[in-house]
Amino acid sequence: MTNRINQLLTQTSNHILSIYFTAGYPNLNDTMKITERLELSGVNMIEIGMPYSDPVADGPIIQATSEKALQNGMSVSILFEQIKDLRQKVKIPILLMGYVNPFLQYGAENFLKKASEIGIDGLIIPDLPLELYQEEFESMFHKYNIKNIFLITPQSTDERIRKIDSISSSFIYVVASFSITGTKFGIEAQQESYFKRIVDLKLKNPTVVGFGINDKNSFEKTCKYSNGAIIGSSFLKHIEKNDITLDAIKSFVKGIKE
Amino acid sequence: MTKTMETNVYQVNEKGFYGDFGGAFVPEMLYPNIEELRKTYLSIINESAFQEELNILLKDYVGRPTPLNFAKRLSEKYQTQVYLKREDLCHTGAHKINNTLGQILLAKRLGKKRIIAKTGAGQHGVATATVCALMGFECVIYMGEIDIERQNPNVQRMKMLGATIRPATCGSRTLKDATNEAMRDWIANPVDTHYIIGSVVGPHPYPDLVARFQAIISEEIGIQLKEKTGNPDPTHIIACVGGGSNAAGAFYHYLDKKNVKLIAAEAAGQGVNSGYSAATTFLGKKGVLHGSRTLLMQTQDGQVVEPHSISAGLDYPGIGPMHANLFESGRAQFVDITDDESLKAAILLSRIEGIIPALETAHAIACLEKIKFSPNDIVVINLSGRGDKDLNTYIKSGIIDQKNE
Ligand SMILES: Cc1ncc(COP(=O)(O)O)c(C=O)c1O
Numbered sequence: 263m264t265n266r267i268n269q270l271l272t273q274t275s276n277h278i279l280s281i282y283f284t285a286g287y288p289n290l291n292d293t294m295k296i297t298e299r300l301e302l303s304g305v306n307m308i309e310i311g312m313p314y315s316d317p318v319a320d321g322p323i324i325q326a327t328s329e330k331a332l333q334n335g336m337s338v339s340i341l342f343e344q345i346k347d348l349r350q351k352v353k354i355p356i357l358l359m360g361y362v363n364p365f366l367q368y369g370a371e372n373f374l375k376k377a378s379e380i381g382i383d384g385l386i387i388p389d390l391p392l393e394l395y396q397e398e399f400e401s402m403f404h405k406y407n408i409k410n411i412f413l414i415t416p417q418s419t420d421e422r423i424r425k426i427d428s429i430s431s432s433f434i435y436v437v438a439s440f441s442i443t444g445t446k447f448g449i450e451a452q453q454e455s456y457f458k459r460i461v462d463l464k465l466k467n468p469t470v471v472g473f474g475i476n477d478k479n480s481f482e483k484t485c486k487y488s489n490g491a492i493i494g495s496s497f498l499k500h501i502e503k504n505d506i507t508l509d510a511i512k513s514f515v516k517g518i519k520e
Numbered sequence: 521m522t523k524t525m526e527t528n529v530y531q532v533n534e535k536g537f538y539g540d541f542g543g544a545f546v547p548e549m550l551y552p553n554i555e556e557l558r559k560t561y562l563s564i565i566n567e568s569a570f571q572e573e574l575n576i577l578l579k580d581y582v583g584r585p586t587p588l589n590f591a592k593r594l595s596e597k598y599q600t601q602v603y604l605k606r607e608d609l610c611h612t613g614a615h616k617i618n619n620t621l622g623q624i625l626l627a628k629r630l631g632k633k634r635i636i637a638k639t640g641a642g643q644h645g646v647a648t649a650t651v652c653a654l655m656g657f658e659c660v661i662y663m664g665e666i667d668i669e670r671q672n673p674n675v676q677r678m679k680m681l682g683a684t685i686r687p688a689t690c691g692s693r694t695l696k697d698a699t700n701e702a703m704r705d706w707i708a709n710p711v712d713t714h715y716i717i718g719s720v721v722g723p724h725p726y727p728d729l730v731a732r733f734q735a736i737i738s739e740e741i742g743i744q745l746k747e748k749t750g751n752p753d754p755t756h757i758i759a760c761v762g763g764g765s766n767a768a769g770a771f772y773h774y775l776d777k778k779n780v781k782l783i784a785a786e787a788a789g790q791g792v793n794s795g796y797s798a799a800t801t802f803l804g805k806k807g808v809l810h811g812s813r814t815l816l817m818q819t820q821d822g823q824v825v826e827p828h829s830i831s832a833g834l835d836y837p838g839i840g841p842m843h844a845n846l847f848e849s850g851r852a853q854f855v856d857i858t859d860d861e862s863l864k865a866a867i868l869l870s871r872i873e874g875i876i877p878a879l880e881t882a883h884a885i886a887c888l889e890k891i892k893f894s895p896n897d898i899v900v901i902n903l904s905g906r907g908d909k910d911l912n913t914y915i916k917s918g919i920i921d922q923k924n925e
Contacts (some may be wrong), residue, residue, distance in 0.1 A: 314821040316698075316810070318703045319547035322690050329691055332850055337821040362545055363808045367822030389808065390546035413548040422551070437549060440541060 263407045266355035266383045267432045270306060271468045271489065279481070280361065280470060280520055284327040285344070286336025292506055293344045294351070299508045301352050302514035303515035307375035307490065308352075309386065309506050310345070312338060312360030319361075323495040338368050342376050349381035357384040357411065365390070369390070373404055378406035384432060386411045396429065398511050411435050416456045420463060427454040427465040434467050436460060436488060439474035456490025493518065527554045529891040530775040530842070530851060534921050539848060541841035542725035542813075545808045549707045554716070556630065558725045565622065565732060567755035578736065581654065582611045582621065585626045586737075588744035590899070593872040601894035602877070603754070604903045605741055607766065612876065614905030615734060615766045616647035620716055622733035623626055624651040627714035638662040638702040640695035641832030643909065644676025644718030649683035659683040664694035671832075674909065692826075695835075698814060699810065719763025723811030727768075727840050735771025741900055742773055758783040758892065759902040760883040761854075762798075762833045764840040766904035771852070772865025775872060781853065783876055783891065784843060785883040787829035788856035798827035800839045801847045801854040809838040815847065830859035830913060831879035833905075857883040865889070866907060878905035 270278065281300050285293045293310065300308050313336050314326035320328070338360075348356065358377060363453070365373055365387055377385070385408055390399070395410060403410050409432035414423050426434060438453060460469060471484040472492030486490045496512060504510035529539075536542050536558070544554050549843040564570055578584040586609050591602040605697045607615040622667035627635060636659045639645030652659035661678055668675055673684055688697035720727040720734075730731055742752035757774060759767035761784040762801040774780040789797035797803060807822060814836035816824040829835040839847075846852035857865075862879055865886035870876045875883060881904045893899055907914065 316699070318700060318810075319549060320705070325690055325697075329875045332728075332823060337823075339821070361808075363818065364822030366807060367805075367818065367820070388549075389545045389811070391543065392548075394543065394545075415552075417552040418548065421553075426793055503907075 265409060266430065267307070267357070267409055268286065270355050271433060273316045274306060274432065275468070275489055277485050277519070278306045278470060279515070280309060280490060280492040281515075282309040282311055283471075284311040284324060284331050285341050285503070286331030286496070287327040288330070288501065288506065290334040290336060290339030294348070295346070296501075296506050296511070297348070297356070298351055299511040301517070302508060303490070303511055303512040304519060305354070305515055306485065307355045307357070309357045309359045309494070310341070311494070312341060312358055312364060314361040314364060317361065320416050321495055322323045323498050327498050331359055338364050338373070342380065344354060350456065355383040355384055356381070358382055359386040362387050362390045370399055374406040374408055378408055378437055382408060384409035384411050385415075388413060388418070391482065392429070402423045413437050416452065419502070420459075423460065423463060423465070423519065425432070427463075427467055430467045432467065432488065433446055434465065434469050436469045436471045438471050438484065457484070463485055478518050486487050521613035522767070525894065526803055528776050530846060530849070531850050532724065532728040532842070535644050535720055538727075538841045538845035539806050540806070540813065541844040541848075542727060544722055544811060545813065546723045547813050550703070553706060553710045554723050560630065561626065561725050561729050562785075563913070564626055565729075570629065574622060575622055576707040583609060583619055584736065585740045585744070586610060588741060588748065590708070590748065591873050591910055592753060594888070597872065598888045598893060599895055600897045600899055601895075602888070603745070604902045605737060605770065605875070607737065607902060607904050608805050608875065608877065608906035612647050612918040613908060614643055614647070615737065616718060617650065617790055618736055618769065619733040619765060620644070620651045623714065623729070624655050624657060625718075626729075627657070628655060630714060632712055632714040632745070634658040634660070634709065635716055636660045636662065636702050636713055636822040637716045637718065638666055639718070640698070640700040640835065641909070642667070642671040642678065643784045643905070645683070645834055646674055646677050646681070647718070648716050649678040649681035652683065653681045660686055660705065662698040662705070664687050664692070664696075664698045666693045667695065667698070673901045674899065696709050719765040720768045721763040721810055721812065721838065723841070727812065727842055730765050731768040731772060731842060734765050734795070735772035737902065738771060738773040739812065741770065745898070745900070750885050753777060753778075753780050754898040756783055756897060756899045757902065758785065758884045758887045758899065760785045760787075760834060760880045760904060761839055761843055762787070762836045762880060764843040765836070766902050768840065770900070770902035771846075775851070778879045782846065782851060783887055784852050784854045785857050785887050786854055787834035787862070787883055788858045789828040789830070791858055796828035798829040798835050798837070799856045800837065802856055804838065812841045814838050814841045823899050829886055830862065831883065831910075832880070832903060833880040834883060854872070855887050855888045855892070861886040861889065863914070863917050866914065867922060871924055875903070876907035877903060878907050879910045881905055
C-alpha cells in the first residue's frame with residue numbers, strides 16, 4: 263500500500279518542510295483554510311495538531327493555542343467533520359498530532375478508520391508508549407495504512423533508536439532540543455554531535471527534526487543532518503501576529519525555504 | 521517497609537499495571553528518566569542499608585511510629601470502635617513526608633543533585649522542601665501563579681526551608697500548568713534532577729514507589745492493633761483519596777485480606793452531580809491521565825475536566841491506578857463526601873476528640889455518618905493530616921462559631 267508520506271520521502275530526500283498548527287486556532291473553522299494555504303505556499307507536509315487540555319510534551323505556545331482552540335469548541339469529531347473533503351483539495355501528506363487520551367476516547371479503531379477514510383497519512387501521539395503500540399495497535403495502524411511516527415531525543419540510547427527504527431516505516435521524528443534552558447551556543451554544540459550520532463547509526467528510515475526550529479538558519483542547519491524539519495511554535499507565533507491570509511502564510515514559508 | 525506480596529492481584533504487575541490500570545504513558549522525552557527509575561527502584565529501596573537509613577529517619581525525624589489512638593467519644597457517638605491512625609503527628613503535619621523522605625534517599629543513591637516537584641496547595645511542596653533541606657539538595661518547586669497567591673503561608677514555609685518557587689504563568693496558572701512546567705524542567709535536566717511525585721499517580725513506577733513508602737502506615741496499624749485488641753486486622757479501614765497515597769499506605773498490607781473492608785472517601789465538592797465535584801469514581805471514565813491509565817473526569821472528547829473540592833489535596837481529576845483497580849474490582853468501597861459534610865466532620869472531630877483534622881482527612885471522618893457500623897466493628901480511620909493549614913477555610917465557612925450540639 264502506498265502512503266503519501268513515503269511517496270514524498272522517496273521523491274524528495276532533503277529540505278522537507280513540515281508545518282505544525284493547532285486545529286481550531288485562531289478560529290474554530292480555520293483548519294481547512296490554513297491547510298490549503300500551507301500547500302499553496304509550498305510546504306511539503308502538514309501536521310494538524312489536535313488540541314488537548316494537558317499537553318505535557320509541548321511548549322508554552324502550543325499549550326496556549328491548544329487552550330484557545332478548546333475554548334473555540336474544537337474536538338476530534340469536529341476536526342474530522344472539518345477535514346472530511348481534505349483530499350479533494352490537498353495533495354501533500356497530512357498527519358494528525360495529539361495525545362493518547364482523546365484518541366482512546368474516540369476509540370482507537372474508529373479513529374484510525376475515520377482518519378484513513380479522510381486520507382490522513384500518519385499520526386504522532388507522543389504519549390502512546392512504543393511497547394503498548396506494538397501490543398495493541400500496530401496491526402490496526404497497518405490495516406488502515408496510517409503511519410505511526412515515533413520520537414527520539416538526545417537522551418535516547420542507540421539501542422532504543424534502533425528499536426524505534428525497526429518498527430517505523432515512514433520517518434523518525436528527531437526531537438532537536440534537549441534543553442529549554444542553557445546557553446544557545448552550548449545547545450548547538452550538543453545538538454551537532456547528537457545529529458551526527460544519528461547519521462552514523464545509518465537508520466533505514468529518513469529523519470525529520472522538530473522542536474526549536476524557528477527560522478531559515480536553524481532549518482538549514484538541521485537539513486545538513488536530516489531529511490527535513492518540522493516547525494510549529496514559530497509558525498503559530500507568526501499567524502498570531504500576521505493572521506492566516508495566503509500572503510501571511512506565504513511570507514512565513516518563503517522566509518524559511520528561500 | 522517490607523517487600524511482601526509481589527504477586528498480589530491488587531499490586532502492580534511486572535509491566536507496571538494494576539489490572540487494566542497503570543502503565544507509563546510518557547512522551548519519549550521522558551522515557552530515559554522513567555526507565556532509570558523503573559530499572560533501579562526496587563533494588564535500591566530493598567537494600568538493607570537503604571532501609572536502615574530510612575527507618576532511622578522515620579523514627580527520629582518524622583516521629584514514627586505514629587500512634588494508633590482509640591477514639592473513645594467518637595466510638596460512643598457512632599456505636600462502634602473507632603481507631604485513629606495519627607499521621608497528623610508526623611513532622612510537617614501529614615503523611616506526605618513518608619514519601620518525600622523515601623524519594624530523597626532514592627535520589628541520593630541515583631546520584632541526583634537537584635529535586636523538582638509541583639504542588640497545588642503547597643503540602644507536598646513543603647514536605648519536599650523539608651527533606652531537601654535535611655539532605656542538602658537544591659529544591660525547585662513549581663506552583664501556579666494563582667495558587668501562590670492563594671497559599672501564601674505554605675509558599676513562605678517553602679522559602680524558609682530554602683526552596684526556590686517557580687510560578688507557572690501559562691494557562692489557568694494552577695496545578696495543571698505547574699505540572700507542565702515541572703515536566704519541561706525534568707525533560708531538560710534528566711541527568712542531575714529527580715522529580716518527586718507526591719501521590720500514587722503518574723507513570724509506573726511512581727504509583728508503586730509512593731505506595732511502598734506509605735506502606736509503613738498499614739504495617740504499623742497491624743502491629744499496634746494486635747497489641748491493643750489481639751488481632752492485627754480491623755474490620756474496616758477508611759481513608760480519603762485525592763491521588764490516593766495515604767489510602768494506599770493505610771490499605772497496603774490489607775489489600776489481600778478480604779476480611780478487612782477498605783473504604784475510600786472521595787471529594788464530592790458541592791455534590792456529585794453539581795458540576796463542582798472531584799468524585800472521580802462517580803464521574804470518571806477510563807482514560808490516560810498524567811502518565812497512567814486510570815479513571816479520570818473527562819469530557820466525551822477526552823479532555824480533562826477541572827475538578828472542584830473545598831480541600832486542595834483532593835481537588836484532582838483522577839485517582840491513582842491502584843485505586844482505579846480497587847474500585848473496578850469491587851475490593852474497595854468508594855464514598856462521596858461533600859464540602860459541607862467534610863466541614864461538619866472537621867468540627868465534630870475537633871469538639872469530641874480535640875483533634876483539628878486537615879480538610880482532606882475530614883472527608884474520611886465523614887464516612888462515619890454515611891456507613892452504619894456494628895458495635896463490634898473495629899474501624900481504623902487514617903488521620904492523614906492536621907488542620908492548621910485549613911484554618912482560613914474553616915474560619916470562612918463559619919463552622920467555628922457553631923455551638924456544640
Ligand atoms: C492531609 C492530606 N490528606 C490527604 C491528601 C490527599 O493526597 P493523597 O490522596 O495522595 O493521600 C493530602 C494532599 O495534599 C493531604 O495534605
